[in-house]
Amino acid sequence: MPRVLKYDNLRSAVLERQGDAIRFNPALLAFASHYRFEPKPVAVARGNEKGRVERAIRFARESFFAARKYADLDDLNAQAAQWCAGVAADRPCREDPAITVREAFEREKPSVLALPENPYPCELQLAVSAGKTPYVRFDLNDYSIPHTHVRRTLTVCADQHQVRILDGADVVAEHARSYDRGAQIEIATHIDALVLHKREARHHRGLDHLAHAAPAAQTLMLRAAERGSNLGNITAQLLRLLDRYGAAELQAAIEETLASGAAPHQNPVRLALERRRAARGAPPPIAIKLPEHVRDKDKRVTPHRLDIYDQLTAEADDDKQH
Numbered sequence: 001m002p003r004v005l006k007y008d009n010l011r012s013a014v015l016e017r018q019g020d021a022i023r024f025n026p027a028l029l030a031f032a033s034h035y036r037f038e039p040k041p042v043a044v045a046r047g048n049e050k051g052r053v054e055r056a057i058r059f060a061r062e063s064f065f066a067a068r069k070y071a072d073l074d075d076l077n078a079q080a081a082q083w084c085a086g087v088a089a090d091r092p093c094r095e096d097p098a099i100t101v102r103e104a105f106e107r108e109k110p111s112v113l114a115l116p117e118n119p120y121p122c123e124l125q126l127a128v129s130a131g132k133t134p135y136v137r138f139d140l141n142d143y144s145i146p147h148t149h150v151r152r153t154l155t156v157c158a159d160q161h162q163v164r165i166l167d168g169a170d171v172v173a174e175h176a177r178s179y180d181r182g183a184q185i186e187i188a189t190h191i192d193a194l195v196l197h198k199r200e201a202r203h204h205r206g207l208d209h210l211a212h213a214a215p216a217a218q219t220l221m222l223r224a225a226e227r228g229s230n231l232g233n234i235t236a237q238l239l240r241l242l243d244r245y246g247a248a249e250l251q252a253a254i255e256e257t258l259a260s261g262a263a264p265h266q267n268p269v270r271l272a273l274e275r276r277r278a279a280r281g282a283p284p285p286i287a288i289k290l291p292e293h294v295r296d297k298d299k300r301v302t303p304h305r306l307d308i309y310d311q312l313t314a315e316a317d318d319d320k321q322h
Contacts, residue, residue, distance in 0.1 A: 001113040004038045008054075014041050034120045036113055063087060073160050123157040123164075130154055134194055135184070136165060144186040145173045147194040199232075206235045213247040214238075216254040223264035237266035244285040245273050252276065 007013040007028075016023040022041060032039045064083050070076040089102035096104065128136045130150050135142040138156045145154070145165055155166045158177060163185075165173040175185045210217040217238060224234055242250050253272035262268035277284070 001035050001037055001115055003111075003113060004040050005032075007039055007041050009041050009044060013039065017041070017044070031120055034116065036116075059088075059091075123159045126156045126158075128154055128156050128165075134190055138163060139177075139179075140181045141178050141183045141185060143173065143175050144184070144190040146190055147197055206239055207231075210235065210238055210242065213242055214251040214254055216251055216258060219258060220254050220264045220269075223258075227264065229265065234264075234266050238269065241266065241270060241273060245277075249273060249276060 009017060011025065013025055013028050014022055015025050024039060028039055064080065064087075068076075068079065070079060089105070090100050093099050093101050093104040126138065128138060130136050130145060130152050132150060134145050134147045134150055136145055136154055136156065137143075138158065143156075143163055143165060149167055149172050152167065154172070157164045157166060161177055163175045163177045164171055165175075173187060173190070175187070178185050207217075207221065210221075220238075221231060221234065225231060238250070241253075245253070250269070250273070253269050253276060256272045256276075257264075257268045260268070
């Protein structure tokens with residue numbers, strides 16, 4: 001590594017300059033500190049200094065990039081390394097055309113700095129906001145995250161091959177980087193955990209609905225859990241019986257089942273409901289499939305205090321008096 005590297009006055013290197021007073025880009029200073037070299041911007045309006053920088057870029061553009069074909073970024077980097085060790089190193093040195101760049105480098109090698117053992121971390125870091133879905137968007141693609149990290153600001157750290165997603169200092173997801181557009185890159189465990197979470201949430205909602213409609217269902221479910229029964233199946237079947245027979249009949253049938261000492265299962269409850277229906281001489285119930293927005297109307301709503309409306313009328317009376 002050379003002890004001094006020259007830079008053009010781009011914002012990636014120089015944020016502000018007043019004569020010889022220079023405010024460097026902090027990212028450049030961190031990079032220079034890691035490799036222990038001095039960044040030196042060329043003088044403004046000095047073509048003889050700036051030209052050397054631009055001629056090197058022009059040489060790389062015309063000699064390496066012109067009409068070059070490559071399969072991917074790794075292939076391009078491999079070709080670039082081969083070009084640097086071959087064509088670029090064998091060209092005449094501008095300071096002394098009698099020798100090549102390779103020979104000039106061999107002469108200067110004892111004077112340059114050795115590279116550190118650990119390379120500088122060149123990952124792209126970007127703050128991203130996770131919405132309601134367990135994905136974050138980066139470079140026009142969606143990468144999955146655990147559902148426990150939605151609605152947060154996370155950090156994406158990406159290099160050529162990998163995309164890491166961090167919550168603070170914790171890595172929550174690692175993906176192979178995709179260069180497609182509009183792709184969804186997923187980890188199967190993220191999706192499986194979300195499906196399981198939603199299934200458990202539906203189960204708890206069903207239990208809550210049963211507990212409000214037929215409080216005796218709580219005791220039935222506790223006994224079923226002690227026996228190791230499938231609570232999800234029992235909950236689903238009791239909810240169907242609730243839709244067919246109503247809350248009052250289901251409550252009475254569950255109480256009868258518990259009193260008889262029968263197994264805490266939906267089948268004894270169904271038999272009790274049928275016995276009660278036959279005793280009343282009622283016709284068999286017919287299940288009616290209602291849309292969700294209609295079923296929502298039967299949900300339990302906690303009433304609020306009505307005396308707050310008195311405050312509105314009191315404020316209106318005060319306005320009239322004033």
